[in-house]
Amino acid sequence: xxxxxDHVQAYLESLRAERSPVMAEMEEVAAREGVPIVGWETGxxxxxxxxxxxxxxxxxxxxxxxxxxxxxxQLSEGRITTLERDPDRAAQARGxxxxxGLAGRVELIEGDARETIGGLEGPFDLLFVDAQxxxxxxxxxxxxxxxxxxxxxxxxxxxxxxxxxxxxGSDTFWSAENLSAARSLSSEIMGGGxxxxxxxxxxxxxxxxxxx
Ligand SMILES: C[S@@+](CC[C@H](N)C(=O)[O-])C[C@H]1O[C@@H](n2cnc3c(N)ncnc32)[C@H](O)[C@@H]1O
Numbered sequence: 682x683x684x685x686x687d688h689v690q691a692y693l694e695s696l697r698a699e700r701s702p703v704m705a706e707m708e709e710v711a712a713r714e715g716v717p718i719v720g721w722e723t724g725x726x727x728x729x730x731x732x733x734x735x736x737x738x739x740x741x742x743x744x745x746x747x748x749x750x751x752x753x754x755q756l757s758e759g760r761i762t763t764l765e766r767d768p769d770r771a772a773q774a775r776g777x778x779x780x781x782g783l784a785g786r787v788e789l790i791e792g793d794a795r796e797t798i799g800g801l802e803g804p805f806d807l808l809f810v811d812a813q814x815x816x817x818x819x820x821x822x823x824x825x826x827x828x829x830x831x832x833x834x835x836x837x838x839x840x841x842x843x844x845x846x847x848x849x850g851s852d853t854f855w856s857a858e859n860l861s862a863a864r865s866l867s868s869e870i871m872g873g874g875x876x877x878x879x880x881x882x883x884x885x886x887x888x889x890x891x892x893x
Contacts, residue, residue: 682842682854683720686884697721700840703781705841707747716744716770719811719837724751730807730833731755739805739827740764741794741820742812746774752809753783759790761787762801764794764812794820811837817866825892833891834878839867840886859882 683690690818701707711718719727720811726747730872731738732755743749753761765771771791778784790797792886795811798820806829810817817836828834839845841855845863872876878890 684840684884684886693722698719701781703751703777704747706780707745707750707777710745710773712748717726718747719751720745720884723837723887724748725889726880726881726883727752727809727835728755730835731759734833735759736806736833736887737829738762738807738809739798739801739802739803740809740811741798741824742810743774743789744770744790746777748766748811749774749787750777750781750783753786754776754781756786759786759806762805763787763789764797765789765791767795795823798823798832801827804829804834807833807835809835809837814841814855815862817862831891833889834870834876836866836888836890837871838885839863839880839888840882842885845886 698784731752736759738761740763743763844853870876876890882888
């Protein structure tokens with residue numbers, strides 16, 4: 682469910698460029714198999730950041746590799762390490778990157794990110810968090826020692842279909858645990874303490890933050 686009003690969302694969708702055949706196939710597979718992937722505009726935001734920064738990326742939550750592909754297409758020297766615990770999705774992702782001719786820019790590490798992040802070789806300049814919502818804080822804490830000093834942290838789903846703005850106890854699609862985790866993270870990154878950050882109403886709500 683989009684965060685924006687229907688007419689603004691429809692307007693933005695009318696501006697969407699045509700997908701490459703691989704991107705289109707990934708969207709079809711995700712819709713058919715119920716795989717949650719970022720919205721097109723979130724993918725484009727990540728693509729722009731990768732084009733500008735050409736970063737070493739750490740992504741938590743690969744699924745079938747759709748957000749990864751948005752980023753990988755724009756890299757020159759930069760590379761992506763992406764973490765996924767579901768072996769079937771990992772295999773699908775690898776297949777799509779091969780098809781796109783970009784597999785050489787991506788390393789996928791299979792396993793639970795809470796266990797694999799600690800063993801990674803950084804530093805990473807962009808951390809994109811998009812896995813188990815209640816664990817976002819944990820992934821960020823585990824990744825921090827592997828980030829470069831001015832690394833950008835991008836976090837998906839912080840607006841959770843807009844439901845974070847509903848009073849606590851409302852009847853919601855997102856669980857109370859997930860809503861509480863998103864509210865607390867948004868308040869932290871926008872609160873002016875350790876982080877300089879913002880929550881954008883792009884896609885399902887994307888947080889962008891850098892440590893002060
Ligand atoms: C929302 S999907 C990722 C979508 C992907 N970023 C995209 O937009 O194309 C979340 C993925 O995170 C994976 N995941 C959840 N918890 C995880 C964990 N602790 N470690 C690794 N992967 C995890 C799930 O298996 C799922 O495929």
